[in-house]
Amino acid sequence: MRKKIVGVIGGHTCTDEVEQIAHELGKKLAKVVGLLACGGLSGTMLAICRGFKDGGGVTIGILPSYNKDDANEYVDIPLPTGMGLARNVLVVKSADVVVALPGEAGTLSEIAYCLQFGIPVISLRSWDIPGVIKVDTVEQAADRVKEFLKEN
Secondary structure: OOOOEEEEEOOOOOOHHHHHHHHHHHHHHHOOOOEEEEOOOOOHHHHHHHHHHHOOOEEEEEEOOOOHHHOOOOOOEEEEOOOHHHHHHHHHHOOOEEEEOOOOHHHHHHHHHHHHHOOOEEEEOOOOOOOOEEEOOHHHHHHHHHHHHHHO
16 A cells, blocks of 8 residues: 655745744654654744654655755655755655645745645645645644545
C-alpha cells in the first residue's frame, strides 16, 4: 500500500509567530501521517521540517536547485530538481493533502496548483480563496488532514 504524504507550503522567510506555528503543526502532523513533502529550504519549510522530525516523521525536500546540500538540516530526503520555481508543481503533486501557511507569490502558485489538480488544500493563516479550506488553529489543520487521509 502506498504511504500517504502531507504537503506543507509557505514562505522562504517567516515571522517568529509563523515559525512557531509551523513547528507545532509539524509535530502534530507527524502523529497523523509519516511523510512530509515541502520545498526543503528556509523559513516556513525549515520550521515545518524541524517540527515534523521532532514528532518522529520523515521529511522530503523538493529543491529548486540541482544541489542536495541546499536542503535545510531537517530534510531527510532531499530531491534536487534543477527546476527553480517550477518545482512547486512537484511539491503539490507529491502530496495527498496540502496545508498552506503564510507566504507570498510562490505559496499562492502552489495553492492554485492544488485547486487545478483537485488536491485538498487547507489554509492556516494563509490565502483566503474559494475552494480552499480555512482553519484557525494548528489542531484544526491536523484534524482536517486526518479527515482527508481517511477519506482517500
